Amino acid sequence: MTPSDQHWFDEEAGPLVRPYALTRGRTTSKQRDLAMITLVVALQRVTPQLADNLEPEGLQIVTMCQHPKSIAEVSADLGLPLSVVKILIGDLIDRQLLMFRSAVTPDINVLQAVINGIRRL
Amino acid sequence: MAYADSDPNQRPGVRATAVKLLIAGGFGVGKTTMVGTISEIPPLRTEELITELSRGVDDLSGVEQKKTTTVALDFGRITISPELVLYLFGTPGQDRFWFMWDELAEGAIGAVVLADTRRLESCFPAVDFFERRGIPFVVGVNCFDGDEQYQPDEVRVALDLDDRVPIVLADVRQRASCKELLVTLAEHAISMATAAPA
Numbered sequence A: 001m002t003p004s005d006q007h008w009f010d011e012e013a014g015p016l017v018r019p020y021a022l023t024r025g026r027t028t029s030k031q032r033d034l035a036m037i038t039l040v041v042a043l044q045r046v047t048p049q050l051a052d053n054l055e056p057e058g059l060q061i062v063t064m065c066q067h068p069k070s071i072a073e074v075s076a077d078l079g080l081p082l083s084v085v086k087i088l089i090g091d092l093i094d095r096q097l098l099m100f101r102s103a104v105t106p107d108i109n110v111l112q113a114v115i116n117g118i119r120r121l
Numbered sequence B: 001m002a003y004a005d006s007d008p009n010q011r012p013g014v015r016a017t018a019v020k021l022l023i024a025g026g027f028g029v030g031k032t033t034m035v036g037t038i039s040e041i042p043p044l045r046t047e048e049l050i051t052e053l054s055r056g057v058d059d060l061s062g063v064e065q066k067k068t069t070t071v072a073l074d075f076g077r078i079t080i081s082p083e084l085v086l087y088l089f090g091t092p093g094q095d096r097f098w099f100m101w102d103e104l105a106e107g108a109i110g111a112v113v114l115a116d117t118r119r120l121e122s123c124f125p126a127v128d129f130f131e132r133r134g135i136p137f138v139v140g141v142n143c144f145d146g147d148e149q150y151q152p153d154e155v156r157v158a159l160d161l162d163d164r165v166p167i168v169l170a171d172v173r174q175r176a177s178c179k180e181l182l183v184t185l186a187e188h189a190i191s192m193a194t195a196a197p198a
Ligand SMILES: Nc1nc2c(ncn2[C@@H]2O[C@H](COP(=O)(O)OP(=O)(O)OP(=O)(O)O)[C@@H](O)[C@H]2O)c(=O)[nH]1
Pocket: B026, B027, B028, B029, B030, B031, B032, B033, B034, B090, B093, B142, B143, B144, B145, B170, B171, B172, B173
């Protein structure tokens, strides 16, 4: 964030201006397969150089995604709406800082694994 | 199984598959309680922005205005194995957030619909939603204290449920009860997937 961006984060601007400012006004992400339970993981470690080149939210996402996380978890941890997080994550995927794995519709093998797993809890 | 990975070769990073199921039902029926009882992490909260048409209070012209509000979802996680993670989402109780249910239901194993026998009708919209879309669901009859006990058959008649829909008496504050609901749902999903189309 440069100092000139600062005015976007003015308290008076209200809580909703900020998410849109974060995504530079975009309200829809590129057509990509990002769902609430799409898992994302960082492709890079957090280095001082990376920190210099990323906006704070991007850096937070790369930091928290050193281990795979769902988009819903990223949204919950950042306290930002899902649609905003999808846009931020889409940018990080474009920059090859994150990769994602789409959710699949569960087949019978998955369902059976779920049953066995729950019984073991 | 086929996966759409952004780049599967770069790093063996995402080994796991994520699946989800929904916990639905009317206001105050125990959705968040169930997520909290069975999740391995304290329930998390995510939110989505929605744009609604609303009529400004001061606006005598009656012109509709766009207003952005948020709808919150509670969710939890169960790591079944290093390869499989299950997410449980509590659906928003309010009717005006129905449009979110489509995204929620997309690719879901199915739903646990919690019913409160003191006001069974509050789960009608959820039952209707999953029935219409052919999404597997089970009904969990939450037994609140001091309640007149209902038998599953009475609930089936009251909700006009298909014979195949499992009905389970539940207390979602108990882990064993939540496990039973989830296992029943997954078994029902298997039987729906393997049954010949009606
Ligand atoms: N006796 C009994 N009480 C329950 C049960 N499940 C939940 N409760 C209680 O019911 C109240 C409401 O539960 P919540 O889990 O907040 O319900 P909810 O469906 O998430 O409510 P909303 O999100 O407001 O729609 C809490 O005080 C719970 O302790 C149950 O199985 N039996």
